[in-house]
Amino acid sequence: METVDAKEMSGHADIAMTDRYSHLTAQHKFLIQAQLQKYYDSQVSS
Numbered sequence: 001m002e003t004v005d006a007k008e009m010s011g012h013a014d015i016a017m018t019d020r021y022s023h024l025t026a027q028h029k030f031l032i033q034a035q036l037q038k039y040y041d042s043q044v045s046s
Contacts, residue, residue, distance in 0.1 A: 003015060003018055003019065003022060006018050006022060
């Protein structure tokens, strides 16, 4: 789930509040890193 989605679903007024309460697991951080790497790899090869 994206942080913005969590913000909307939880009713937080701003993203800073959502960030304060969202604690990312190591597995989730790894997934995000992999997604970013895939994105950047596609930008370089374009």
